[in-house]
Amino acid sequence: MRKTILFIAVAFFGLQALKAQVIQGTSNSSAGGATGDITFGVKAGFGFSTFLGRDYVDITPKPGFYVGGVAEIPAFFDGFYFQPEAIIQFQGADIGAGDLNLLYLHLPIMGKYHITEAIAVEFGPQIGFLLADNWDEDVSIIDTKKVNIGLNFGGGYRLNENFYFNLRLSPALTRVIEETTTKNFAFQVGANYFF
Numbered sequence: 001m002r003k004t005i006l007f008i009a010v011a012f013f014g015l016q017a018l019k020a021q022v023i024q025g026t027s028n029s030s031a032g033g034a035t036g037d038i039t040f041g042v043k044a045g046f047g048f049s050t051f052l053g054r055d056y057v058d059i060t061p062k063p064g065f066y067v068g069g070v071a072e073i074p075a076f077f078d079g080f081y082f083q084p085e086a087i088i089q090f091q092g093a094d095i096g097a098g099d100l101n102l103l104y105l106h107l108p109i110m111g112k113y114h115i116t117e118a119i120a121v122e123f124g125p126q127i128g129f130l131l132a133d134n135w136d137e138d139v140s141i142i143d144t145k146k147v148n149i150g151l152n153f154g155g156g157y158r159l160n161e162n163f164y165f166n167l168r169l170s171p172a173l174t175r176v177i178e179e180t181t182t183k184n185f186a187f188q189v190g191a192n193y194f195f
Contacts, residue, residue, distance in 0.1 A: 036074040037074075038071060038072065038073050038074070039071070039072045039194045039195065040069070040070070040071050040072075040194070040195055041069070041070050041071075041072070041162075041164075041192050041193050041194035041195055042067075042068070042069055042070070042192070042193050043066075043067070043068055043069070043070045043085065043087070043190055043191065043192040043193070044065070044066065044067045044068075044190055044191065045065065045066055045166075045188050045189055045190015045191060046063065046064070046065050046066075046188070046189060046190065047063070047064055047065070047066065047186055047187050047188035047189060047190075048061045048062065048063055048064070048186070048187050049061065049062055049064055049091035049092060049093060049184060049185065049186040049187075050062070050093045050185050050186075051093045051095065051100075051176060051182045051183065051184065051185070052171070052182070052183050052184075052185050053175075053180060053181035053182035053183055054181050055177075055180040055181055055182050056095045056096060056182065057096065058096050059093050059094065059095055059096070060093060060094035061093060062091070062092045062093050062094060062099065062101075064089065064090035064091055064092070064186075065089075065090055066087050066088065066089035066090070066106075066188065066190065067087070067088055068085055068086050068087035068088055068089075068106075069085065069086050070083060070084070070085045070192050070194075071083065071084050071085075072112075072194065079113055079114040079115075080111070080112070080113050080114075081111075081112045081113075081114075082109065082110070082111060082112075083108075083109075083110040083111070083112045083122070083124075084107070084108070084109050084110075085106070085107070085108045085109075085110065086105070086106075086107055087104075087105070087106040087107075087108070088103070088104070088105055088106075088131075089103075089104050089106055089128075089186070090102070090103055091103075091104060091184060091186055099134070100133065100134065100135060100144075100176075101133060101134045102130060102132075102133050102144070102176070102184075103130070103131045103132040103133065104128040104129065104130055104131060104148060105128065105129045105131055106126050106127070106128040106148075107126060107127050107128070107129075108124055108125070108126035108152050109124050109125060109126070110122045110123065110124035110152060111123055111124050112156075114158070117158070118157055118158050118159075119155065119156075119157055119158075120155060120156045120157075120158065120164075120166075121153075121154075121155045122152065122153065122154050122155060122156065122166065122168065123151075123152065123153045124151070124152055124153075125149070125150070125151055125152075126149070126150050126151070126152055126170070127147065127148070127149055128147070128148035128149070128150065128172075129146065129147060129148075130144060130145070130146045130147070130148065135177075142177060142178045142179050142180070143177070143178050144176060144177055144178070145174065145175055145176060145177065145178055147174070148172055148174055148176070148184060149172065149173050149174045150170055150171060150172040150173055150174070150184065151170070151171060151173065152168050152169070152170050153168070153169055154166055154167045154168035154169055154188075155167060156192075161194065162193055162194050162195075163191060163192070163193060163194075164191065164192040164194065165189075165190070165191045165192075166188075166189070166190060166191070166192065167187075167188070167189050168187070168188040168189075169185075169186070169187055169188075170184070170185070170186040170187075170188065171183070171184075171185050172184035172185065
C-alpha cells in the first residue's frame, strides 16, 4: 500500500513539474493540438461490473461508482492526448453464494483522439491494485488476486473547456480469484471536470 501511495505521489508531482515547463499561451486543450497546455482534473461516475468465466453460474452484475483524478497531455499531433488517471473504483458481482465486493485503485494510461473538437475515442491499458474485499479466503481456501491488469476502450463528448463526458468498457486480462478463470468486466459512464 505504501508503494502505491508513493507511486501516485511521484506521478502527481512529476506531472506538476512537467506542466510548469509547458509554454503557456499556446493552443487551448479543448481545441486539440500537440502544443497545448497540460490540464488536470477530477472524474467521477457510475457503472456496472460483473465477472466473466466458466467457474460460476447465475452471476448478477453489481452497480458501483468511481472517483479519481486525471491529466490531459497533448502529444504527437493535433487532437491526440495521453490521459493518465488514478481512480478508486467499487466493483464486484453476485456469484450465487453471496456478493463479492472489490475496491480497486486503477491506474489507466489512455490514448485519446478527438475525431472532432467535441467527440473523442479512447483506448489504453490499466493496472489495478486491490485495496479491499469481502472474500473470506480462510473458508474458500483460494484468495483474490491483488493485481488486476486490463484494457479500456470507449469514447466521450467534450461539452466545453471544463466538462468532458465519457463511456468506457473495461475487460480484465487477469483473473479475479486464484485458480479460476473468473475475470472482471466493467461498464462506466461519468464525467471529467478540468481546471
